[in-house]
Amino acid sequence: MTELAWRDSVAAYIRAEALPVDKFGHQPRVYELAVRLGQGMEYDDDILFAAAWMHDLGVFLGHRPQDPARLECWDHVPYTIARTRELLAGWGFPAGKLEAVAEAIRTHQPQDEPSRLEAVLLRDADMLEQLGAIGALRALVKIGRDTRYATFSDVLPVLRRAAEHLPSRLRLRNAQLLAAGRVELLKSLIAAIEDEGGESLF
Secondary structure (H helix, E strand, O other): OOOOHHHHHHHHHHHHOOOOOOOOOHHHHHHHHHHHHHHOOOOOOHHHHHHHHHHHHHHHOOOOOOOOHHHOOOHHHEEEHHHHHHHHHOOOOOHHHHHHHHHHHOOOOOOOOOOOHHHHHHHHHHHHOOOHHHHHHHOOOOOOOOOOOOOHHHHHHHHHHHHHHHHHHHHOOHHHHHHHHHHHHHHHHHHHHHHHHHHOOO
């Protein structure tokens, strides 16, 4: 299988499996952001592409537990890594790069400490996706359909935590620069919601 064929297989699979459907856009955006962050750096784009597109497989409907109690303590990362290894191998992804993809997925969350550049690029790009207008959209769309966020008030702490804590966790200088405007937008949105909703925000 050619390089383009395995990449096409990855994108087609994620497009089909990303449920709810609005989760699909996150993958191409994260990859494009990571490439933007990596300009002028030497990294393996096969590893970055595969990790960026596959990193959230375990949060999709059909891949995560349906039972609310199990879902509450669900760690999607081990599942995602295991399925990613199987799927990439079947699509002809270079076998010698599978461990690096797994490592990037394993360390893509804010609390993690990635060592490979591809993993740093993925983690910073993924955090940038939680800021700004896109970050707000991704959080607000969960209201009423995610058991953790039944009301508007439930999701505001998510936006606040993103604005207050994520910027300091970004590793790359260009990611920090990109984050600045997104953080200000997010803070402005939070302030407007609080001002307009007041005591009656539900």
